[in-house]
Amino acid sequence: MAQPLELRACALQSLLDPDPAAKTAGVAALVAAHARGEFTVDRDAELAAPEGIPGRPARPELVPPRLVGRRSMATVEGRAMLIHALAHIEFNAVNLALDALWRFPGMPSDYYTDWLRVAGEEAQHFNMLRAHLATLGYAYGDFTGHDSLWEMVEKTSGDVLARMALVPRTLEARGLDAIPPLRAKLAQAGDQEAAAILDVLLRDEVGHVEIGNRWYLYLCGLRGVEPVATYAELTVRYKAPVPKGPFNLEARRQAGFSEAELARFT
Ligand SMILES: [Fe+2]
Numbered sequence: 014m015a016q017p018l019e020l021r022a023c024a025l026q027s028l029l030d031p032d033p034a035a036k037t038a039g040v041a042a043l044v045a046a047h048a049r050g051e052f053t054v055d056r057d058a059e060l061a062a063p064e065g066i067p068g069r070p071a072r073p074e075l076v077p078p079r080l081v082g083r084r085s086m087a088t089v090e091g092r093a094m095l096i097h098a099l100a101h102i103e104f105n106a107v108n109l110a111l112d113a114l115w116r117f118p119g120m121p122s123d124y125y126t127d128w129l130r131v132a133g134e135e136a137q138h139f140n141m142l143r144a145h146l147a148t149l150g151y152a153y154g155d156f157t158g159h160d161s162l163w164e165m166v167e168k169t170s171g172d173v174l175a176r177m178a179l180v181p182r183t184l185e186a187r188g189l190d191a192i193p194p195l196r197a198k199l200a201q202a203g204d205q206e207a208a209a210i211l212d213v214l215l216r217d218e219v220g221h222v223e224i225g226n227r228w229y230l231y232l233c234g235l236r237g238v239e240p241v242a243t244y245a246e247l248t249v250r251y252k253a254p255v256p257k258g259p260f261n262l263e264a265r266r267q268a269g270f271s272e273a274e275l276a277r278f279t
């Protein structure tokens with residue numbers, strides 16, 4: 014009989030895959046196989062980081078954030094640039110979920126299941142945006158992208174507490190604030206399909222930030238540190254962007270931010 018598959022090792026293989034279509038199909042297959050009970054999870058293995066993390070295609074060309082172009086929503090090209098920027102974030106989000114899954118040993122089993130769920134949803138988000146981009150006459154890679162999300166993933170590779178604090182509950186949480194105004198712009202420009210995709214993204218991202226918050230609080234408890242003060246310390250130590258408003262307080266509340274933290278966001 015075949016050996017059962019190990020989830021963290023398989024997540025690492027998907028992370029290394031450079032092709033977006035193959036990577037997202039691979040993630041969907043992992044989610045389905047996990048649901049069928051085909052995986053074991055080795056919570057103790059210290060896996061070595063191979064060369065080639067993250068696997069990504071030659072295009073889009075990565076440029077500093079200020080050089081990523083923006084155009085008016087009144088033109089198809091302008092809308093395509095926005096959809097491309099969102100697709101690029103989702104592609105990075107697939108990688109960040111896979112990285113959270115394979116890299117950190119010693120977490121409870123639910124941690125790995127949670128991040129597999131995130132990877133699966135990010136893969137769906139990417140594919141929805143890529144399909145919509147195609148209806149506008151463009152493909153993923155046609156515009157430039159920036160790498161700020163992945164840079165924070167790399168900086169926090171040595172500590173799962175810093176990773177949970179600064180990637181899901183900082184960078185993904187910015188999506189909660191950013192999506193509603195973008196949705197309104199796209200709807201106003203008459204792109205109801207894009208608006209409907211952003212509704213799905215917002216709903217799922219609340220869940221991703223909730224996962225980040227939950228594991229952040231678990232780790233703070235384990236280490237006996239105070240969550241709000243520790244977060245402030247980590248943003249300084251890792252030079253993380255300080256959250257800027259306007260904030261989507263309702264979505265942040267649903268995603269598990271405490272009232273004490275929400276008070277700092279107003
Ligand atoms: Fe997403």
Ligand SMILES: [Fe+2]
Nearest residue numbers: 106185218221
């Ligand atoms: Fe997400």
